[in-house]
Amino acid sequence: MTDRTISYQGEPGANSHIICAEAFPDWTPLPCATFEDAFAAVTEGRAQRAMIPIENSIAGRVADIHHLIPTSPLHIVAEHFLPIHFQLMVLPGTALETVRTVHSHVHALGQCRRIVRRLGVKAVVAGDTAGAAREVAEIGDPSRAALAPALAAEVYGLDILERDVEDEAHNTTRFVVFSPEPEPVEPGSGPCVTSFVFRVRNIPAALYKALGGFATNGVNMSKLESYMMDGEFTATQFYAEVDGHPEDAGLARALDELRYFSRELRVVGTYPANPFREAARPAAE
Numbered sequence: 205m206t207d208r209t210i211s212y213q214g215e216p217g218a219n220s221h222i223i224c225a226e227a228f229p230d231w232t233p234l235p236c237a238t239f240e241d242a243f244a245a246v247t248e249g250r251a252q253r254a255m256i257p258i259e260n261s262i263a264g265r266v267a268d269i270h271h272l273i274p275t276s277p278l279h280i281v282a283e284h285f286l287p288i289h290f291q292l293m294v295l296p297g298t299a300l301e302t303v304r305t306v307h308s309h310v311h312a313l314g315q316c317r318r319i320v321r322r323l324g325v326k327a328v329v330a331g332d333t334a335g336a337a338r339e340v341a342e343i344g345d346p347s348r349a350a351l352a353p354a355l356a357a358e359v360y361g362l363d364i365l366e367r368d369v370e371d372e373a374h375n376t377t378r379f380v381v382f383s384p385e386p387e388p389v390e391p392g393s394g395p396c397v398t399s400f401v402f403r404v405r406n407i408p409a410a411l412y413k414a415l416g417g418f419a420t421n422g423v424n425m426s427k428l429e430s431y432m433m434d435g436e437f438t439a440t441q442f443y444a445e446v447d448g449h450p451e452d453a454g455l456a457r458a459l460d461e462l463r464y465f466s467r468e469l470r471v472v473g474t475y476p477a478n479p480f481r482e483a484a485r486p487a488a489e
Contacts, residue, residue, distance in 0.1 A: 278384060293363060303347060306328065376480075389449060394476060
């Protein structure tokens, strides 16, 4: 079988590496320095898929991604959810009382405030959770610790002093998989999600009118986010996700109405809803 590669942002041992291994166990993970590099690996043919985090249940959206999606030719073909756990790791044989600083990504530090406060150590921002673990191993200073996934301790030969030190048990990151080509989903084959980007026309109440079709056609919109384009306050683009397939009658009518009031509309992908999404969905009142 031909070797297949999936790119991700981060260093070996990062959460993105973990979800690649879980979702694509027979594929070769390709670490990339930036999200742009992970996208480029696919568009240039060095990888067949990219695993990209899009939002976290505590930290919110991954802002950089929403600026890359509109300009990328890639398509979203799947989603995956990863419960996030952080481990406090140190050089082998290091005692807890030796630790003076703890290093990790800014989001990880923000999600592990209790242990930082309890230990009375200084939090130091690093570019990546796994990168922080690698630096602890390479620098060799026993006063430094890292907050990173368990895989990072295995990769870089570190000891774990305390496990699962995240503040919130529900901490979960949602990832989406990008592909050069769409992977068609049969209408009626099960719950699915449709992601799209759009820019409304510059007329009064355009956004209200554009989105009205989703309400009148009973389509659930699970995400709507706006961001500025090209530094212009008047050029706002939107990224949205809705339940359903574009060939479903209700969603088809809603998208037609959106298209009428939009300067630009592009469906980024239609893909099966992950079972985690359905399990986490609150019961209807």
